[in-house]
Amino acid sequence: MASSGSPTVREASAVSTATPQAADDFVLQLAGITKTFGPVVANHDVDFTLRRGEIHALVGENGAGKTTLMRILYGMYQPDAGSIRLGGREVTLKRPTDSIEHGIGMVHQHFMLVPGFTIAENVTLGSEPRKHGLFDNAAAKAALEEPMRKLGLSIDPDTITGTLNVATQQKLEIIKVLYRGANLIILDEPTAVLTPQETEELFELLKRLAAEGSSVIFISHKLREVFALADRITVLRNGETVETFEAADADPAMVVAAMTGRSDVNLGRVERDRPSDISAFTVEHLSTIKQGSDAALNAVSFQLRAGEVLGIAGVEGNGQASLAEALIGTRPLTAGQIRLGETQLESLSVNDRRAAGLSYVPEDRHLEGLPLNGTVAEGLAAGVLRRDTSPLGLGAAFTSKVRAWGTEMIRKYAIKTSGLDARNSTLSGGNQQKIVMARELEDEPECIILAQPTRGVDLGAIEFLYNQVAEATHRGCAVLLISADLDEILRLSDRVLVMFGGSIVAERSATATSREELGMYMMGIQQTEVSA
Ligand SMILES: Nc1ncnc2c1ncn2[C@@H]1O[C@H](COP(=O)(O)OP(=O)(O)OP(=O)(O)O)[C@@H](O)[C@H]1O
Ligand SMILES: [Mg+2]
Structure with a gap:
């Protein structure tokens, strides 16, 4: 259809210095x-x-x-x-x-x-x-x-x-x-x-x-x-x-x-109960050495109340990864204390911190969250396996328990897969993420660290996962939400802390700030005094 005589083409070439082209130059x-x-x-x-x-x-x-x-x-x-x-x-x-x-x-x-x-x-x-x-x-x-x-x-x-x-x-x-x-x-x-x-x-x-x-x-x-x-x-x-x-x-x-196919998807703030006044998770003067490309933590302190979502905003590399790893126990501390309820966590192992009620959705689901050549059942069951202390071990009764639970999770989280025995690698990206979220949230933790929890997840599924997080907070779970997505931070958090260069440089109420204001703090353009 590139006949140069057509009027549309003449019009197009009159306003453009490019080669004349038909409107549909596929x-x-x-x-x-x-x-x-x-x-x-x-x-x-x-x-x-x-x-x-x-x-x-x-x-x-x-x-x-x-x-x-x-x-x-x-x-x-x-x-x-x-x-x-x-x-x-x-x-x-x-x-x-x-x-x-x-x-x-x-x-x-x-x-x-x-x-x-x-x-x-x-x-x-x-x-x-x-x-x-x-x-x-x-x-x-x-x-x-x-x-x-x-x-x-x-x-x-x-x-x-x-x-x-x-x-x-x-x-x-x-x-x-x-x-x-x-x-x-x-x-x-x-x-x-x-x-x-x-x-x-x-x-x-x-x-x-x-x-x-x-x-x-x-x-x-x-x-x-x-x-x-x-x-x-x-x-x-x-x-x-x-x-x-x-x-x-x-x-x-x-x-x-x-x-x-729906007209009622919520793209705005998630409705949640107000957090309690009970302190659930306390971090005091946490410091680490520098490892890899992320900034070292520099005396980071904050408190989370039961049922609260605390957002951590920041440009990647400003200490968010160090913070998550320091909290779950994979990065050594040079100073500081971590308290979950009455339990001091800082000298406990990764597994003992989990047993104490700390859950974690890692940023990189492939490296840490979900073995790609494992099956959907295994991916979902890791939480059950952690909790199960029965002498049945991996016996038939346990297998059927795991399968029943896995089937229930596929239904509840609407995970799109051919079944429990499908390889995780055959699932679409968002569905892999749902497996990790289901496993960690359903573990009923006291506190959960969510690092980039909805990366690659679709709008409807995000709404669903946010509602699950809201439900967890309703049970009293404290949520630390580390995210590069400011919309996510603003939709879900009660308070927001901004990290810059390994320190917390701002604290805001999520309903009283904006993408623009947080962006300024994230770039290090503005700093405020932050109370511990
Ligand atoms: N190699 C494969 N083997 C089996 N099933 C597959 C394979 N690749 C994709 N699928 C299935 O095909 C469907 C479409 O997957 P696809 O990855 O194209 O979705 P998508 O739109 O990219 O999703 P997402 O937004 O989660 O990335 C899914 O049900 C997925 O499980
Ligand atoms: Mg895809």
Whole structure:
């Protein structure tokens, strides 16, 4: 349809200095894509188009089929039915290298960098420059200069990747895609691990790339981001295309309704009982040495009342990881006390702290939360196993107890899986997170530390998980909510502390502050006196 005589094209070229193009200059057309995994229909008759220079958001609940569709486009899965057209020509993408050759790049939901490799090795992996048959480090470094500058990353390319924080690793994934010359860029939940500031930077970059003619498919559960970035929004539900919106003509409520089939999803503050006056968890002058990329704790003190949610806001690397690890017992203290009810925790082991009533949802569900090659039953049962002191051990009665409990959790938390014996790796990201949350919350702890608890979880499931947290506080559980997501902090917390450089620099009531104010403290622009 690129006939240059049509009036629309003349109009378009009159206001633009770019090459004249028809309004629907599709770089990609997916039609009738169907993909099943055994009994699971991940994609059913899905249509999706992408225009040149467009940022197109792909949204939908956990397990709706977003990642599957993108993996088909990236040559990782073969569709059972349907066609893929690139630039109007039908193609078969048998493996990722086929897609890469067509200029498609993908930043995966879970990073695929090799931790022991250097930056230069990782980014060029698969298309390494070689000299006399050997990896040419100098050439790799030279080739990285331009994409690294584009992303504002000034790190020695000889740095070992495993030592970098998640935001930097995320940038490396994008640099890798740019290095390979991709002009159709897929980002599968790229902001799940980024701070608001880093997200802003990423968006600026994506807009720049789109303005230069690249096309972007962007998957996110955060509607704020979708509306800030996307030209169009396609909603998948249960593997099917529900609707494609022009972002300018849509509002969040319309998209939520298309995603969930509900019109009453709460996107605002969670209703909770007022916390009690009983002190439940006390931390005094907690200090650690510095380990890894996170700041050391510097005399951190706070108190949590029974039934209270205390939010910890901060840019990653300002001591939040140190704090969580110091509290659960995996990072040694140089000073300080931790008290849960009447129990002093600071010299207890990790297991004894758990037994005393402290639960933990770790930030990295893959490293600490959920073994990916384990089964759903095992993932859910870890809490039961911890609690069970019967001599039955792993006998048949115990197995049936575990299975009954697992079945109940799958139902209660609406975990989308083929069953108790499915491998955790086959679950969508959000559903893996639900397993960890179910296990830890249902342990009925006195105090729970939630680190980034809804990363990658869909809107409806977030509402559900927040209600479970509210229920835990109703039982008197004290909740320490460590999150890079300010919306999450503001929706759920009673009070908010901001961490900066390993110290607490501000304390606010969640209903009397704003994203902007917290952002200032997070950047270290403003400081207040904080009472212990
Ligand atoms: N390799 C696989 N084997 C078996 N089932 C799979 C596999 N990959 C995906 N599925 C199933 O296909 C469905 C769609 O999963 P997919 O990962 O595409 O969802 P998603 O929309 O990306 O969800 P999320 O928002 O949680 O990332 C889910 O039910 C999932 O369990
Ligand atoms: Mg996914």
